[in-house]
Amino acid sequence: MEEITTFELTRAFADSLKKAIEEQNNAFIVEALQGVNPADITETLEEFTTDESKYILDLLDTEIGAEILSNLEEDTLKKFLRVFTPREIATYIEYIDSDDAADILNQLPVRDSEEVISLLSNPEKASHIIDLMRYDEDVAGGIMAKELIKANLNWTVEQTTEEIRDQAENVSKIFSVYVVDDKNKLLGRVSLKNILLARRGTRIKDIYNDDVISVKTYDEEEDVIAAMRKYDLEAIPVVNMQGVLMGRITIDDVVDAITEQAEEERQLMSGISEDVEEDDSVWMLTRARIPWLVIGLIGSFLGAEVIGLFQNEISSIPIMAAFIPLITATAGNVAIQSSSIVVQTLASKSAFQDSALKRLYKVIAVAIINGLLLALLAFAISYFRRGDLSISFIVATALSCVVLLASLTGTITPLILERLNINPAAASGPFITTFNDILGLAVYFAVAYLLF
């Protein structure tokens, strides 16, 4: 029995493998990786150079190598593919499910992917892969696999069991058998449990469940995720517009998609422009962080221009400067909150959505209440500390205007990004704070100018 703690991936283990590669000590490598789960080998190879990885893959069974290739992260995979010939890739593809195979071939130049496909020994698999490569990455058709078990409505459980036996090698995880008519139209599903428990000679039509939830090939990935989550499904069949069964999507792909979305969102929200991890090189970490820092810097210089216009006022009333961080920080905080709430609505595709007008009314209502509360508090604190009524009044007035404006920009920005097909979570990052810093400063000094 293998427990999750059995195989601990250590630097020492990785280093011993690297040393063995250098010394071409193949016996050690084969021995060391004997019985190790391919997912663990994948994780190790993510940290190796492409040449080191190829050396190891060449020593492993093709089937294990195939599993490793289909588990690799996209960046690593791309680098891997460059060092393999189309013939080598084809050998691995024979063992890889159609959905992962299509993903891998999509990373290759068209010329190479066509060569790989032409080299496949199984013509059915080749046509499956070509079929899947037609779909966009982010629709159900682009995520589904062609491998599944289907049974005709009129079959007996014995015929169905035979079909399962025939397909056993191609379909490792079955979950449900999909029930179709003579034209391959999806009619329902029957669980393996019910097939196992049915009496001999029972026909599928007497035991199947016609209440099957399916998605269309052109449904978006988010909708697929939402449906599988809501109905607690481990697999969902995919049909075309005519209801013909085209493939199925399994939960492991959805789990990966959810996790990747969450990571992408965190990076967007924290202004990191590449997919980096703490153990990446100093150079990669710097490169991932500098773009948004520079954009923020340039934005701040625009803010400096705004403040520069009011040099004389600041010179005569220097305490005006003390409240600059109050204005910019509040503008940023409010805008991030607002955009985050909109991003959540966009992500959850909640069925209950208020109308556009009601949403706008609520944004404004919340902004006015929050703005007034903060303004009151700011007025009280600044008057208590400085005893200057007019400054306190300016700060409070500017603050409530800033809260209102930041709420509106924070709400609208993700909606615009969504329309432009940019991940709306980008609106909860440094972009919105930089933008609102400038806006907030303009409002603050404009209010000061008008009220003095």
Place this chain on the structure above:
Amino acid sequence: MEEITTFELTRAFADSLKKAIEEQNNAFIVEALQGVNPADITETLEEFTTDESKYILDLLDTEIGAEILSNLEEDTLKKFLRVFTPREIATYIEYIDSDDAADILNQLPVRDSEEVISLLSNPEKASHIIDLMRYDEDVAGGIMAKELIKANLNWTVEQTTEEIRDQAENVSKIFSVYVVDDKNKLLGRVSLKNILLARRGTRIKDIYNDDVISVKTYDEEEDVIAAMRKYDLEAIPVVNMQGVLMGRITIDDVVDAITEQAEEERQLMSGISEDVEEDDSVWMLTRARIPWLVIGLIGSFLGAEVIGLFQNEISSIPIMAAFIPLITATAGNVAIQSSSIVVQTLASKSAFQDSALKRLYKVIAVAIINGLLLALLAFAISYFRRGDLSISFIVATALSCVVLLASLTGTITPLILERLNINPAAASGPFITTFNDILGLAVYFAVAYLLF
């Protein structure tokens, strides 16, 4: 065949239900909800008052009501439970899997939960639930269900099939049959497919797979999620310290946990203190947003105190004020980036971690490079715009110090929070920006004071 688009949850539908409740038009309600998936009814009830929901639940089959109760979000569930008597709750619990049942009973006062348990007709279920209630929410034991199918190593496939038949009602989704010895120790697993395809009389020991990945009852939720993701599992068995099979965790619970974690993280990062959605009331939205805005405000007033100390300097060199947003914005951006990278390491529990010393070295190296690049750029821009060497020098020097300090605080804060058992993602939110605003201002004016 039910497609995901078949049942569209509309305001109109919800309103018609509410109207029917008011008019006590039970026939309409029963008719309207006939054949609707319980998950869809749950979503509708999330928007209803507790009394309205109870009215509807009382009209539905207990089995459907049970599914709805086990799907409810925690907040809504708590409100629901207040209007049900222990006897009513017990009726529902009879139909609910042990893991969800334990979660529900954990929401009740001990007195009530004990009463509910005493009212259960099935003593095995009662003891299952009591057993599960012992575990913390965030360890494997607290997530697992007791319902599973196990087979003794020496059974034949026929005996196993009989066991499946006996348990069919209790275990809706089987995935794998777990193989145990006479002492209930987990030895491996066998897929339903292999049982179905095995010849009559085959013994489990000849077809089972002893390479089963399991978790311990006390393993943390994050580790369970990581294992199921990495090895693409749809269910994972849970064993105690002696290796005895205690329960199993299915992927639907893990999918929910991943999604909830991502939502919680987004809220923490955007300074929203309650779990709100756009269609919640103005009052709830305001309440969720005001705490962090007030904390940010108070932080900014502390920043104002710092600036206030340098009133005379600002009065004589008012352009000093223009660079305040540059300092605070950069401090915030750098700190958020740093903390986000650490949060990611903590979340992914990547096996390859650099040593503490190497991590520190890299944080400092990245900070120095980014700090110098930004300082150079800031020096160039400010000198070009103002032509004042000493101001440009002060800004550039302060900026590079701020980048270094913000990198360190951003890196250390999530580690401290993790140690304090607070979600480290909280370190990527308004807290870190507020803190670094003040720190940045102090550095800026200190540098100015020293260099003038």
